[in-house]
Amino acid sequence: MEEVDRILIHSLRQTGTEIGEDVESVKQFSSELIVEAVVRCLRVIDPSLGNGLSPTLPPGMSARFRLGMSLAQACQDLGYKGEIGYQTFLYSSEPEIRSLLMFLVEKLPRASAEASDQPAGKSALLQKAIAAQIRAQLAMPWVPPTCRLPLLRQTQSAGVNGSFHSQALSLPHAPGIGKPPVKEAADYHRDFLLPVTAQPSQHASVPASLLERHALDLSAAQEWENEWNSQGLLTRLTPEGYRSRKRARLQKRIEEQLRAAAQPRQNAQHPTRSGTDLAELLNSFGGANAGGSVLAKGTRFTHTEKFTFTQEPEKSAREMAAAVSAMPSSRQSEEDLLAQQQDELQGLQTQLQQLSLRMEEVDGDMKQLSVSIAQISDELKQRELSNSEKEDTVRVKKQTIDLLPDAENNLAKLQTLVESSAKRVVSLAAQWEKHRAPLIEERRRLKELCSNRELESSRKLSEIKDLHDKIRQSADDAKKKEGLYKQLITEFENLPKDVSRSAYTQRILEIVGNIRKQKEEITKILSDTKDLQKEINSLTGKLDRTFAVTDELVFKDAKKDESVRKSYKYLAALHENCTQLIQTIEDTGTIMREIRDLEEQIETENGKKTVSNLEKILEDYKAIRQENSALAVKIREA
Known part of the structure; x- marks a missing residue:
């Protein structure tokens, strides 16, 4: 346990907990130190849980109970499965605190775990304390000056407030991929365009103008991405082609609106x-x-x-x-x-x-x-x-x-004309049937080919959408990993360079070697116990068989001789006494094991500091009664 306590204490020091040099085990932790260590670990693991908790115990007992309940709820939210409550922090026991701290140290992020292998210097601790204080102040919500408490008046000063006044900014933009830059635009941007800080009429409007321009660019990019994913991909055009078609449609619509607006005037003129x-x-x-x-x-x-x-x-x-x-x-x-x-x-x-x-x-x-x-x-x-x-x-x-005057001849001509037309229609129908069959087959084949192509195109379109989503997700992951990489590089550069890991590695190897030796000894003891149990079982069986044979032989002779009958009685008494002796030895072993278990339980109870905890509970009870009486007096006075 000493090595485990040393590792825990070292990890807690790396999180910013102020642990004295004389503290060497978890047994020496006080309630204030336990609360501070748990809050520091919670702030490193999940800032949203730990930033709202105070690392110091308040003077009032009711506030202490509330803080203990909040810490217990936060640890349960992280996934701690053991029994935990306010008594864990106010009336702590060594095993419970050790298991809780081991759980929190295992939950620390990897960067903090890697940093825990390095020794803590005063400068590193000071930098971490400054960073923790800045994070806590940034996480604290802004409150109007009239509603601020004394603590907020210290951290949130009433500075000069200005109205959010923004102006349109003119920024140089790239012509696009594959397009040459326009010379006139480049000359204008180089010679006449003012810097961004000089374009607003007032210098105080520069941040507001930049924020609004950035928000406009982000919203335009988001709208274009949504439109392209929802409508642009379905047109099967390139982004440039889709933009040009949309621009042409917009121009046509504007022309139609202008024509419609000018139509009544033209009609009047x-x-x-x-x-x-x-x-x-x-x-x-x-x-x-x-x-x-x-x-x-x-x-x-x-x-x-x-x-x-x-x-x-x-x-x-x-x-x-x-x-x-x-x-x-x-x-x-x-x-x-x-x-x-x-x-x-x-x-x-x-x-x-x-x-x-x-x-x-x-x-x-x-x-x-x-x-x-x-x-x-x-x-x-x-x-x-x-x-x-x-x-x-x-x-x-x-x-x-x-x-009508030559009706008969005209009718005959008309009849011949109708017959010839009918024959021609029949011949044309036959010719059409000859051409129609291959055309129908060709149409069916093309229709099937078109449907296959549509299915293929829809499948490829879905694949393209999936690829776009994967690309977007990969880009976001790459940005996050790049930011994490930069942060880790900065932390690595800030770490002291004169640190050797050999001592910690040697200590870990020694711990592993001791564990291996203990495991081998346990295995050896188990094997010896099994051998002894087998030997005892074989001897017991041999004894039972020998007694049965001896009993049978002596019993046969006891019917004939009086002296043999006395020997048979002595044999039975000896067997019974030996059986009682063996049972007594077994009961003695069982009692010894129970004694050892009771001694371990006594040590465990002594480690829980039950007497001191009861004294603390009595003192806290008296303090609560005093607070209640003081509050009652104030209520009566009010």
Whole structure:
């Protein structure tokens, strides 16, 4: 056990546990040291379990009980199968603590296990303590300043807070694999593009801008990967071909949207149908003057303007004359001038309102006219279709009427023509059957080949997807292993170089040699015990057989001679006494074994420190009663 305790103590020191130099076995561990060792091991094995636990025992007994229960639950979560509870840490026994520490040391990561072979220096312990403290502070959640406890006020200082304000960044990008770089873009990036730190208007916006740009790049890459895996692979195109097709579709959709947006304006500017009928229809509605062209080119506003101002030329002339006559003379005062201007402004506003109303009316009339034009054009198309059908019918009837005067000859010609057509159809059908059979076979073969190719392509597509998943998984594993490799290289460089493993190797070999010798001795003792048991069994059988033969011979002679009868009685008494002696020896051996077992149990119970644990329990009980009484006094005072 001494070698096991030394290995455990060495491993615990490597995890950052402060164990004194005078401690040489687990028996010397106190409750504070046990709690610290378990918490350090939990932090190394699983930081999520150990970072929330304190490595020091709190002063209050209730807090100690809670900490002990938390440690027991954490060890059970790791997979510890032994009996464990708060009493394991507060009222510990040597075997339980040894088995628990051995379990935790075996659960340590490989890097920590390899590092445990190296001696712990003060600088290494200081660096590990600093790293553990930084990890603990990073794992602690952020709390607003008004809700912080004194411990959080020490670790989370209220620094200068700034708003998250980001700006768009311009970054140089590669043209793509196999494409030459554009000279103008390269010159711009080299000569005119500002650095990333100088592009935002404020220096405090640089981190926010970089974070947002990085998030945009990651989301774009993730979206492209999802789209390629879900839709791109099914098209059986290359990524460049899929992008070009998607770009062409987007351009076509934009062009269609632009055409659809510009269509009403074009229809308003260029009527779809022109002619004398349309001109007469518009003239009948009074939509144009006698001297103007109805279908002249121009916008809706120009037509409306002409329509409005041509109907009231006299009124506009009168208003202009009134305005000229109403111009103020030099003798009028400024107030009269302002009043006239206000009147003139009101008149112009009323005129503008009237013009806007007239424009709205003209707009409504134009819409009605466009609807009526569409209806007329539809009716015209339908009539043209009906006229073409009627013309075909009339042409057939005319040809039939022309053939009526010579009906017999025409019927004979028609009959011969029908017969020749039938024969030709039969011959064509026979020829078609000749060509049809190989074509059907060829079609079936091609169809089967196509289905096989589709199955093969679908299988290859699934294989490609699996390969993509494997490649992605391998890339992630490679990144993780590369990060782990860099971390291990850094730790290896930080380790002291003057360490020799020969002493530990020699100690391990000695332990293995002692175990081998003990195993050989145990095997030898077992073989000797088996031999003795066999010898005892053979002697017992021989004794029983000898007694049976002797008993039979003496019993025959005892019937005849009195002296032989006494000898037979002595023989039976001797056999019974020897049997009792053998049974006594066996009972003595059994009692000796029970005595040894009881002595081992006594040693085990002495190792559990039952008396000292009972004293501690009594002291803790008194402390809890004092705490409860103090709390009761506070409650009464409150």
